[in-house]
Amino acid sequence: MQIQHRLDNRRNNQYPVFWAFTAAVMLWPLLYPSRYHLNMMIFVGISLIVVTGLNLLFGYAGQISLAHATFFGIGAYSSAVSCTKLAWNPWIGMAVGILVAAFLALIVGLPSLKLTGYYLAMATLGFGVIVEILFIQLVPLTGGPDGIGGIPSLSIFGFRFNSDFRFYYLVWVIAALFCLIVMNLVNSKVGRNMRALHESELAAKVLGIDTFRYKLKIFIFSAVYAAIGGSLFAHYISHITPESFGIMHSISFVAMTIIGGMGKIWGPFLGACIITILPEALMAFEAFHVIIYGGIIVLILMFFEEGMVGLINVILGKVSIRGKKWYLQ
């Protein structure tokens, strides 16, 4: 009984913090309705959706995907094409994006995840480059380098998410829900098995875990998260172009995962904040902002192996030993 007690304690710790945090995010626009900051937080929220899925794949299961901006783009283009060229309901467009992303993830994952090692990184790199070319070259469908404009806003039962204020709530409710799903998943046998196969795939297999199917399912799951993020992105900015979905953006999603702290529930949020907000905040340094930005990221990684979560643990550890427990997931 003592064992059980300890177990429950450790697990439930992160939930109160999660709910408090969600409440803060929901209250923030009411207290501080600056349009500039709302806009930035919407982008953070969209990135958070993508990175939450990627964290599950990369941070927990140890598989690198270099095509998450591609899946993000597939979601965005599916929504854009469905709404503008086919005049479908936007939610159907989002569903199409989810299905296409899931199907392509299956096709890419099937051969590469059978193998042990970083083959998924190679396969997704190639896949990402191919799809990026398709986005640019399939002019009748994607509009080529000019992209697709005039994407309508989303609406539920006639309520249109047509202002930053409204869209903020849409994005953050979805982001919070998706974080909750991942938290629950991670705190079940699914999470244990993923961490296990990450550490020793052979040992996990010998225990009877079908590691291939696990990796494949998680890859598809994370691709779906990216597609939903992409769809929201398209509806928010209303005009998409291929350059938002290139390899550099895939790398930036991976960077958000690493900088935030891999395999930690709070990692994606911190990573999405840093990578989205830091370049904006450093604009005052003009030409030097790229150097300072790079320098800060290198410093975080040099001194805090666990990314921003590690940094915060150190700070909290100094402030109070008890506080540290909150962040240990």
Add this chain to the structure above:
Amino acid sequence: MNDCQLLSVSKVSKSFGGVTAIDKVTFSIGLNRIKSIIGPNGAGKTTLFNLISGVVRPSRGRMQFKGTNLVGLSPNEIGSLGIARTFQNVLLFSKMTVLENVMVGFHRTADYRLMSSLFRTKDFKAQEAAIGTGAGELIVLVGLESRMNETAGNLPYGEQKLLEIARALATAPALLLLDEPAAGLNTAEQDNLIRLIRRIRERNIAVLLVEHNMKVVMALSDEILVLDYGREIATGAPEEIKANQKVIEAYLGKGIEFARNR
């Protein structure tokens, strides 16, 4: 093969390139038995374990477990049939705690649906608690109860080996393959291991043991299989093996005989 055998291996061979690591090896192990496989370094003992657990595929031969053909099955399928193993070089999930390591082994016991883990239903919580308790019992069995929430990678070597055994037991196997469990253990730890393996047998689990430590082998084995250069050179009860001329030669070389005759 008669049906009271749990695992039967017949004429199994494995070659890597031109090297024959296992050459037409035949043996079987019955329910609830302890059998040891011994032999000099490079005799093919670990290869034999890799063949049984599906990590490598045999070039020729047949293997049956509870009437099911094992050849061509993947390690996870074989694991699910009820064969568990440990590794010579200890493969733990080293960043996870002792308790979590063992809980991973219970993954088949936890048969809640994905949806119930998403909504954290009562069924989910009850099953997770049951797994936690089950894992706790196995940790007590191997004597690591004071280390329950320690990170596995921080344990000393001897305790890591015990944890690996507890994790293997969590899959509720009918057959446990132990690859050199006594290597690197001191005398007290060896005695502890002997008691543990006896207790494992009391739980109706057959044990196949690859081991160099003769004290452990002689204390536990019902039967011993001796391999040399991938071939079976002797099979028998511990007393027979001790007296077997071929075994002595394999371990000590023919020189002893030569010297004695001079």
